[in-house]
Amino acid sequence: MQYEFVWITTKDDLDLYGMMTPEKNKRVLINIHGTASNFYEEDFIDNFAKELPKIGVSLLTVNNRGAYVMESYQNSGAAVEKFEDCIIDIDEWIEFALKKGFKEIILSGHSLGTEKVVYYMENGKYADKVVGIVLLAPADSYGSHRLHGGKLNIETKKRVDLLLKESERLIKEGKGDTLLTRYAYGSHTGIMPKTAESFINFLGPKSKLIEGLPFVTGKLDNYSKIRCPILVIIGDGNEYTGISIKDTLKLMQKENKLTEEVTSFIKKI
Numbered sequence: 001m002q003y004e005f006v007w008i009t010t011k012d013d014l015d016l017y018g019m020m021t022p023e024k025n026k027r028v029l030i031n032i033h034g035t036a037s038n039f040y041e042e043d044f045i046d047n048f049a050k051e052l053p054k055i056g057v058s059l060l061t062v063n064n065r066g067a068y069v070m071e072s073y074q075n076s077g078a079a080v081e082k083f084e085d086c087i088i089d090i091d092e093w094i095e096f097a098l099k100k101g102f103k104e105i106i107l108s109g110h111s112l113g114t115e116k117v118v119y120y121m122e123n124g125k126y127a128d129k130v131v132g133i134v135l136l137a138p139a140d141s142y143g144s145h146r147l148h149g150g151k152l153n154i155e156t157k158k159r160v161d162l163l164l165k166e167s168e169r170l171i172k173e174g175k176g177d178t179l180l181t182r183y184a185y186g187s188h189t190g191i192m193p194k195t196a197e198s199f200i201n202f203l204g205p206k207s208k209l210i211e212g213l214p215f216v217t218g219k220l221d222n223y224s225k226i227r228c229p230i231l232v233i234i235g236d237g238n239e240y241t242g243i244s245i246k247d248t249l250k251l252m253q254k255e256n257k258l259t260e261e262v263t264s265f266i267k268k269i
Contacts, residue, residue, distance in 0.1 A: 002021070002022055003019035003020060003021060003022075003049070004019065004020045004021075004022055005017070005018075005019055006018050006019065006020050006060070006062075006096070008092050008093065008096050010065075010088050010089060010092050011088060011092070012085075012088065013074075014065055014074055014075075014076050015074065016062060016063045016064065016065070016067070016089060016092075016093070017039060017062075017063050018039045018060060018061055018062035018063060018093070019039055019040060019059075019060075019061050020058065020059065020060045020061075020100075021049050021052070021053060021058050021059045021060075023053045023058050024058065024100075024101060025053070025056050025057055025058045025102070026056065026102065026103050026104060027056065027057045027058070027102065027103070027104045027105070027106060027131070028057065028058040028059070028060050028097050028100075028102040028104075028105060028106070029048065029052055029057050029058070029059050029060070029105075029106040029107075029108050029134070030060045030061075030062060030090075030093055030094065030097060030105060030106070030107055030108065031045070031048065031059070031060070031061040031062065031108045031109070031110070031113070032062070032064060032086075032090065032107070032108065032109040032110070032113035032116050032117055033061075033062075033063070033064065033066075033067065033109075033110055033111075033113050034109075034110045034111025034112040034113045034114075034137075034139070035066065035078050035111060035112045035141070035185075035192075036066065036067070036068055036069050036077070036078035036192055037067065037110070037111075038063055038067045038068060039061045039062050039063045039067070040061065042110060044110075044136065045059075045061050048061070049061075057106065058102065060093070060096075060097055062089075062093050064086060064089040064090070064113075064116070065077075065081050065085060065086075065088075065089055066078045066081040066086075066112065069192050069193070078185075078192060078194070078198075079179065079192065079193050079194050079195060079198060080177070080194075080195050080197075080198050081198060081201075082197075082198065082201045083115075083116075083119075083201060083202055083207065083208050083209045083212075084119070084123075084201075084208040086116040086119065086120065087119070087120060087123050087124055087125075090107070090116065090117075090120045090124055091124055091125045091126060094107075094124075094125075094126040094129060095125075095126065098126070098129065104129065104130075104131045105126070105129045105130045105131065106130070106131060106132040106133070106134060107120070107121075107130045107132075107133055107134070108133075108134035108135075108136065109134070109135060109136065110136040110137055111136070111137050111138075111139045111240065112139060112141055113136075114135040114136065114137070114138040114139060114212070114213060115138075115139060115140075115141060115209060115212025115213050116212065117133060117135065118133075118135075118212050118213055118220075118222050118223050118226070119208065119211055119212045119222060121133070121222065121225070121226050122211070122222040122225060130228055131228055131229075132228050132229050132230075132231070133226060133228060133229070133230040133231065134230075134231045134233075135230065135231065135232045135233070136233050136234075137233070137234055137235060137239075137240075138213050138232060138234060138241065138248065138252070139213065139240040139241060140212075140213050140214055140215040140216055140240065140241050140242040140243075141187065141202065141209055141212075141240060142202070142203060142207055142209045142210045142212075142214060143210075143214055143215055143216030143217070143241075143242030143243075144187035144188075144216075144239075144240045144241060144242040145157070145160050145187045145203055146160070146216070146242070147216050147242040147243065148187070148188070148242065149243065149244055150216075150242070150243045150244060150247065153187070156187055156188070156189075159183075159184075159190065160203055163180055163181070163184050163199055163203075164199070164200065164203065164204060166180065166196070167180065167196035167197070167199045167200045167204070168196075168200065170196040171196050171197060171200065175196065176195065176196045176197035177195050177196070177197065178195060178196050179193045179194070179195055180193055180194055180195070180196060180199055181193060184199060185199065185202070185203075187240055187242075188240075215241050215242050215243050215247075215248050215251060216242040216243055218251065219255070220251065220252065220255040220256070223252065223255055223256055224255045224256050226256055226258065227258070228258065229258055229260050230252075230256060230258050230259045230260060231260055232249065232252055232259055234248065234249065
């Protein structure tokens with residue numbers, strides 16, 4: 001499969017990279033990866049590249065500032081990112097696509113990327129250019145650090161509470177860029193470090209992450225406001241939804257009637 005290698009420099013001077021299929025169509029699907037991932041790693045990317053052009057849609061799969069755990073040459077990576085800064089990245093990738101001549105955007109996200117997409121639709125500069133949403137393995141990253149399958153995740157909650165206190169102390173001491181333990185972040189088990197500032201930003205009481213897909217609250221305010229077709233795809237294991245998969249899908253369909261099955265979604269966009 002052929003791709004064009006592309007990149008942008010954000011307004012706060014981060015270099016972000018991506019790949020784009022060579023076909024120039026009216027519509028392009030921009031894919032936003034999940035926690036510590038990147039524009040090329042997920043298995044479905046190659047399937048997107050093969051199948052989307054068949055229905056007249058190009059693919060632009062991109063890095064955001066949460067790519068990898070940490071990038072040594074610039075202050076980026078999942079260990080240091082602030083959730084709300086996803087707006088900067090998505091704004092600039094959509095602007096890049098528009099300058100390339102694309103007229104309509106399908107915005108796709110995987111895992112944490114689904115939360116960034118929903119948050120963007122409420123806060124992003126180019127949300128009106130988005131004609132369809134694809135949510136792959138939607139996550140409630142905040143809620144799943146406290147609940148699993150709708151039940152209190154006791155060990156994870158203990159770890160989070162202790163690390164929030166440690167983060168608060170470090171920030172007060174002017175050490176907010178200090179990396180916490182290797183296993184600080186991750187809802188089922190800890191999977192990666194975060195700085196004190198990033199940990200508070202994601203899991204503290206003022207987190208903007210809860211404006212993405214807060215399934216555990218039973219209310220999806222920003223999701224309910226989306227006014228274009230939404231395709232939701234979620235597997236049957238290793239969910240990061242905080243509640244059961246069945247309850248997650250019920251809630252999403254209840255909160256937004258534009259939530260669609262695959263065939264209806266393709267027809268409507």
